[in-house]
Each structure stands twice: as structure tokens, then as C-alpha cells.
Amino acid sequence: MEQEDIRAVARLQQIAGWRIPSSVLDYWATDNRESRGFVATVEGDVVGCVALDTVFPPYAEIVNLVVDPNYRRQGIGTMLLRTVIYEAECLHHTLITLLTERRNYAALRLYARHCFLPSIANPLHPQLWLFRYGANTPPHRFLQQNPFAQYRRLRCGNRYGAVWYTPKARLRLCFGGQPGQPSDGVAPHIRYTRILTPDTSVCATIRGDGRCIQSGESASFTVELYNSGGSPQDVTGVTALTHPDTTLVTTTAPFTLQPHTRYRVNAILSVHSYFAPPPTSFPDVLATLIFRIGGQLLLATAHFRYA
């Protein structure tokens, strides 16, 4: 997307019923690592647009995919969606999220074809968050080993989750966030992962996050690992992911989880003084830890409010 496309993109966004501030449109058109816009053109005219936010790895958000009503049913939306998925995965942001309307069936069909699963949804709310679980995420790894696992969305009040299951194995995720995009809302993220297979029975839970953090400050949080199986489990890798303008310090591998023992792994998040969240995303700071345990992955993301 270039500066000369801004007016056409604003027109398309208005057709879809969204009023995007000019500062955000400018931000999409500038060359930055956190947010970028893409346009589809037919004979020089902009007929579709989409934006991609890649702020906190491994998360990426697809924002405001619109196709001109006169050019729909021609594969333009598919092409834009494939472009942003490819772009996000090239940047190793493999957990892709997007917000859509519950009754926008055409969009839901398009996203379902590209492996987006309804994740944070409530029948009382008109909008829902979809997640796409790419390479090096727990569901992707689990489905490689259990390709016929069934998917089910879970909800208990304001708590949202998902489960993949076979008669012998189960992967459960618990999400942070809410349907829609309220001003005091939280960016969608995974707070808890539990894997139950004949060999492995472990879970990772975030503790001690949720506070406010400012530029130049530090905060610590804990990931609680629990091995509920009968045999020791070796943690062979730990990956810490967050924004490049922050530092996340945590443990290195290897270490062993003894049966029926809780381990609290400490992590320290320091936000550099020059950090500034982009105007398009939630005012949050996310820090993700991925643990490689045997052949499985456990992921837990801590959330801090940027104030």
C-alpha cells in the first residue's frame, strides 16, 4: 500500500461501514515492521484492501479485509487473505487472529477455507475472534500427530477455550480476550495449554500478569508447569517471544519435570523507554513462552496493559 492509495482505501473502508482515522491509514502506508496495508488493484483502481499487524510474535492480526462490492466473487478476497497469511508466516507470526461478524457468512466461509477456527465467541455478541494455528504452535504440532482430532470450542461465562480431542489424546487451550474490540478490552491470546497423551500429561499456565506497565519499566510473571503424568518429562527447549523493543528474560532448557510436581518458571519483561504500541492494536504488551516437551509444544502468553 502506498500513500496515493490512502483515499481509495478510506473509501473502501467506508463502504464496509468503518471509519478509519487518517493517522491509521498513514501508518499502514508507511514502511514499518508492525503494521502494513495491502491493496488489490484492477487496471490501476484499488478494489480491495487489508492490513496486517505483526506487533507481538507469534501473534499477527488481520485487520479490515474489504473488497469493492462490484468486484466480489472473483477471488480478490482470497488473494488478499493468502497474501497476508504468507506475509505473517514469513515473519514467523504463525498465530494469526482476526475479528469478524457472526452473521457475515461469506467472510466466515472464506476464513474457514483458510483454516481459521472460531475461538473467542459468545452467542450474545455479534462479533467473534478466529484463530489460525500455523507452524510451531501447539495445535499444529498436535494435529500432525493426531490428524483426525475433532475440534470443539469451549465457553464458561466470560472464559473462552478450545479443545482438540481423539479417544487417546487431548489438547486444551484457554484464551485471554473477549469477543469484539471494546476500548477497555484485551488482545486475544493463549493463556493456558494442556496436553494429554498416553506419554505426556503436562500443562502450562500464566500467573502474576495483568498489571499496568510503562515504557522504561519492568514486570515479572510466572509460568506454572505441572506434570500430572506418571513419568518425568524433559523440557528440551524454551522460546521467549515478545516485541523487539522489549526484553524478556526467562529460563533456558534443558530441565526435567518430575511427576506430580509444580514448577514455577520466572520471566522478567522489561519495556524499553522507546517502545510505543502502534495505533491500530490494543494497548497491551504480550510476552509468550513456548516450551518443547518431548514431541509436544506448550504455549502460554502473559498480558500487561500498556499505560
Added chain:
Amino acid sequence: MLAKPAEAPARPIVHRVDRRALKRLVDQNRIVVLHLFTSNCPACHTYAPVFYQVAAKYGDRVAFAELNLDEDPVLASYMGVQAVPTTLFFVDGREVHRIVGAVAASHLSGILDQILARYAR
């Protein structure tokens, strides 16, 4: 009966330091080995006895120190540390090497032997 004279406190093998004490230690000693850890870090708990074992072996020639990053989290970003345990080797106040992760005593000794061979007067 004469009172027994109080014994001088034994010099610690590994100095528990904060940022200021680390600066002092680096100023006073030519070669300093610093172990950075956090309290709830399983790999750090595994590595600490190894570090103490090597410190007991080389303590007469090299100063050993440990620093809890929970007490000074900003130091991690100053030093570019992204995982604990991390072992930093300082010679004349400059970092010359670092090891990320829990390593065996032989590995740590090998690095120290190389540093001593190169920098010890």
C-alpha cells in the same frame, strides 16, 4: 581462660552482588565471572552447584559473583541478557565471553582455562 580471638570471616567463594557491588568487584579484580539467574528458574537451580564447584577450583585466581535478576530486572536489558542462567566473563572491565544456559563443569573450566592462558599475567 583467655577468650579465643574471633576468626576473620571466610572469604566467600561466590560474591552475591547487586549492580553497585558488581561494579566494585570488576574494578578490583582483573578477571570476574558473573552468573545471572532468577529465583524460579529450574535450569538455574541445576547450574548453581556446577558454578560453585568451578568457583572453588579457580577462586584463588578469578573472582566469582552471582546476581539475581529478580532484584534488578533492568540490568538484563542493559547487558543484553535474554535467558537465564547466563555466565558472563569480564577481563579488565570488559565482557570477553558469555555462556547462555546450564553447562557442564568441564565446559566452564575449559573456557576459564582459555581466558587465564590468554589474559593472566
